Amino acid sequence: MSLMYCHERNLAVSPQGGNTGMVGGSTPVFDEIIVSTALMNQIVSFHNVSGVLVCQAGCVLEELSRYVEERGFVVPLDLGAKGSCHIGGNVATNAGGLRFLRYGSLRGTVLGLEVVLADGTILNCLTSLRKDNTGYDLKQLFIGSEGTLGVITAVSILCPPKPSAVNVAFLGCPGFAEVLQTFCTCRGMLGEILSAFEFMDAECMKLVGLHLRLACPVQESPFYVLIETSGSRAGHDAEKLSGFLEQVLGSGLVTDGTLATDQRRIKMLWALRERITEALSRDGYVYKYDLSLPLDRLYDLVSDLRARLGLHAKHVVGYGHLGDGNLHLNVTAEAFSPSLLGTLEPYVYEWTARQRGSVSAEHGLGFKKKDVLGYSKPPEALQLMQQLKALLDPKGILNPYKTLPTRT
Numbered sequence: 001m002s003l004m005y006c007h008e009r010n011l012a013v014s015p016q017g018g019n020t021g022m023v024g025g026s027t028p029v030f031d032e033i034i035v036s037t038a039l040m041n042q043i044v045s046f047h048n049v050s051g052v053l054v055c056q057a058g059c060v061l062e063e064l065s066r067y068v069e070e071r072g073f074v075v076p077l078d079l080g081a082k083g084s085c086h087i088g089g090n091v092a093t094n095a096g097g098l099r100f101l102r103y104g105s106l107r108g109t110v111l112g113l114e115v116v117l118a119d120g121t122i123l124n125c126l127t128s129l130r131k132d133n134t135g136y137d138l139k140q141l142f143i144g145s146e147g148t149l150g151v152i153t154a155v156s157i158l159c160p161p162k163p164s165a166v167n168v169a170f171l172g173c174p175g176f177a178e179v180l181q182t183f184c185t186c187r188g189m190l191g192e193i194l195s196a197f198e199f200m201d202a203e204c205m206k207l208v209g210l211h212l213r214l215a216c217p218v219q220e221s222p223f224y225v226l227i228e229t230s231g232s233r234a235g236h237d238a239e240k241l242s243g244f245l246e247q248v249l250g251s252g253l254v255t256d257g258t259l260a261t262d263q264r265r266i267k268m269l270w271a272l273r274e275r276i277t278e279a280l281s282r283d284g285y286v287y288k289y290d291l292s293l294p295l296d297r298l299y300d301l302v303s304d305l306r307a308r309l310g311l312h313a314k315h316v317v318g319y320g321h322l323g324d325g326n327l328h329l330n331v332t333a334e335a336f337s338p339s340l341l342g343t344l345e346p347y348v349y350e351w352t353a354r355q356r357g358s359v360s361a362e363h364g365l366g367f368k369k370k371d372v373l374g375y376s377k378p379p380e381a382l383q384l385m386q387q388l389k390a391l392l393d394p395k396g397i398l399n400p401y402k403t404l405p406t407r408t
């Protein structure tokens with residue numbers, strides 16, 4: 001079914017990739033037609049000097065990873081849902097993930113896009129150029145717009161060379177202040193080889209143990225940190241890493257740690273962090289928050305809520321991409337409760353706005369978070385977003401009820 005057909009008949013559509021989003025961005029609300037990218041799953045080209053991959057929107061992230069890794073490159077994006085998410089959906093939601101610290105946002109690594117506009121016009125901006133300063137960078141409008149301005153059908157993405165030496169350290173820290181100090185020490189001592197700095201609290205570890213039977217690889221601690229290094233000379237990286245570990249263990253910032261250099265153990269340590277979401281979903285109803293906060297206040301909100309909620313919540317957990325200033329705050333309960341929701345919201349959003357943080361660091365707004373946009377953007381920005389929507393989708397057929405706040 002073409003978009004032109006839908007446009008002529010005023011039929012609303014919900015573009016959908018792997019349907020792995022966290023905010024209901026790809027699920028229809030009423031009677032929207034699902035436009036799936038599943039059959040658009042071809043790799044168009046890969047250039048083995050520049051590392052530029054051009055592919056259709058429905059390619060599964062993990063399959064793309066495998067394809068470029070066989071050729072000595074990596075996709076600059078990695079996330080827990082890699083086995084089913086589609087690259088088109090990743091770009092449409094500007095997914096962050098686990099490699100953000102090293103390779104930055106898709107806003108930098110996506111070089112070009114092909115997009116079908118609301119009336120069916122095909123906008124071919126599928127360039128593979130690193131530099132192209134010819135006026136407005138239109139692709140940026142579609143990256144992160146969650147299918148509300150156009151449907152991404154193909155992407156051109158810059159893949160960096162595959163690092164030949166990867167190490168993962170999993171550490172236990174006695175407090176959040178020590179986690180932050182470990183991060184500072186790590187940045188100073190590991191420098192350019194640091195490729196991920198993730199953290200999780202003791203509650204997360206308890207849940208992955210309870211629901212997924214994953215064992216904690218170090219002594220029990222209030223906080224855990226996963227550090228990944230990616231470099232080009234194993235000996236050099238190992239030397240740097242051992243110097244760093246000696247320092248953090250010696251100074252008491254870290255109480256226990258384990259190191260992995262082989263693929264199997266690296267995967268096992270990453271699973272503890274990547275599968276937290278899965279463990280949470282087995283714990284009951286989950287209230288999810290994905291926030292950008294200043295690093296020194298990042299965990300205060302978790303402790304604060306744990307005290308506020310007391311026995312009303314089953315678990316209050318904090319984890320996330322510490323190196324990117326991104327906290328995942330999740331609260332579980334036996335079942336959904338309006339009173340628990342009332343204690344959480346708007347409290348969490350007001351708290352975040354006071355820190356000038358973001359109410360959606362990487363998951364987008366979709367259906368669930370669209371009405372909290374105002375906590376992170378001024379009214380003038382909201383108005384301009386509405387104007388852009390009206391310009392690109394005057395009939396409002398593209399992913400309605402998503403991203404933009406409900407008009408009152």
Ligand SMILES: O=C(O)CC[C@@H](O)C(=O)O
Pocket residue numbers: 022080097273274276277288289290320328329330
């Ligand atoms: O479930 C969540 O809140 C976070 C999911 C994902 O972004 C992660 O980093 O694991």
Ligand SMILES: [Zn+2]
Pocket residue numbers: 096097320321328362
């Ligand atoms: Zn995340």
